Amino acid sequence: MENVQRDLIQERTERTRWFQHDRFGMFIHWGLYAIPARGEWVRSFEKITVEDYQPYFDQFDPDRYDPKAWAKAAKDAGMQYAVLTAKHHDGFCLFDSKLTDYKATNTKAGRDLVAEFLEAFRAEGIKVGLYYSIIDWHHEDYPAYGDRHHPMRNNEAYKRDPETFHRYLDYMHGQVRELLTNYGKLDIMWFDFSYDNMASETWKATELMTMIRSLQPHILIDNRLEGSGEQGGSLYTSNPSVYAGDFASPEQIIPPEGVTDENGNPVPWEACITLNNNWGYAAADRSYKTPTTVIRKLVECVSKNGNMLLNVGPTAKGEIPQESLDILAEVGQWIKQNGASIYGCGKADFPKPEWGRYTQRGNLLYAHVFEESIGPVNLVGLAGKVKKARLLADGSELFLNRPWSAALFEEDAFVSFARPEHLTYPLPDKK
Ligand code: JFZ
Secondary structure, eight states: OHHHHHHHHHHHHHHTHHHHHHOEEEEEOOSGGGTTTBOTTHHHHTTOOHHHHHHHHHHOOOTTOOHHHHHHHHHHTTOOEEEEEEEOTTOOBSSOOTTOSOBGGGSTTOSOHHHHHHHHHHHTTOEEEEEEESOOSSSTTSOGGGOTTOTTTTOGGGOOOGGGHHHHHHHHHHHHHHHHHHSOOOSEEEEEOOBTTBSGGGGTHHHHHHHHHHHOTTOEEBSTTTOSGGGOOGGGSSSOOTTSOSBBOOBSOOOBTBOBOTTSOBOOEEEEEOSSSOSSOBTTOOOOOOHHHHHHHHHHHHHTTEEEEEEEOOOTTSOOOHHHHHHHHHHHHHHHHHGGGTTTOBOOSSOOOTTEEEEEETTEEEEEEOSOOSSSEEOTTOTTTOOEEEETTTOOEEOEETTTEEOOOOTTOEEEEEOGGGOOSOOOOOO
16 A cells, blocks of 8 residues: 555656646636636626626637737746646636537637647647636536535525536546547646535546546646545645645645645645736736746745746637736746746755745756845855856856855846856866
């Protein structure tokens, strides 16, 4: 038994190798909710009935959908993978499922939007994943009675027969099979989400996982089939369940200490973060993060062995909002010069410095200076351990004087330090 568990963790470590290298991805929340433009929960929050939501299906016409432009924006931002909502909680499918009529091909879009997304992103060399909501507010056999978020929860007429839930499970498993069979190699399957008693085996999770692993053995799966708290969270133990998933998915938060299991061993994780305060397009939400914040939060994730999945919410027309594109472009400018401090990097061997953060890859330590200093940046704790310092952006050398302070960084300057065993630059002439 113990060996079996060790194998599961070992397999997870191998499967997630690329993921833990790539560090930075694009999340895309897109669906009918882009039309009301008040976020992807609009149907639930505003208690909109299936009937009153129908006009959005009838009107959906993303005539400026150009996934090549999305892929280019992701590429230029330095993102290495992308995850698109194939189906969100409202049940609308961006892909051409044979199991429902509630899909993009039956709207004015008239296209399989998932297929085109996958093609465009793969062409840019970006790894691809699909988000699939295991909650479904549209399917007639999805139990409103069990859904505390369901808009019709308190409507007696709407409480469906729990005995028919298996039909929903057939549908859900069937759609996952379609996605894993008809769309080539997928790198990530991102399920969302378990709650209350709607968790783990309620979804027939063992069966689902067995199918997924048999169809696409290398695919990464998030941890939201299992749920958290008492009924789940086995990803954080030395005994993960078969449906524990490959990585933790903290949402709108960067875990203070990163993510480790009960024995202190690192668990792969990915913080999913919005650019403003909504996942789906929200026209009135102007509270965008600054590029500096995004960069620093990405650095923070990497400094704690984690990834960042940064969200965009395309409009009803199919375009990523200009505000988001502008932020991504600036992040990309920074990544172009400083990507070496992100990709393949993780937690450093040294504690967080007072002026910023370290990331590290092998013998290279990257110092991310967030805070202006008066005089040299202090490198307390590095004495004798750093051989050479240079500015990552332009390769210029930095003066290291005893007792180990480095001179002259501007705010948001970044230095790389080659440690003694990895000396690539000649030391300055000794007088
Ligand atoms: C979920 C979705 O509901 C949301 O629309 C978005 O897709 C996000 C990435 O994931 O959000 C959640 C999931 C779980 C909880 C809260 C929000 N939860 O368990 O409390």
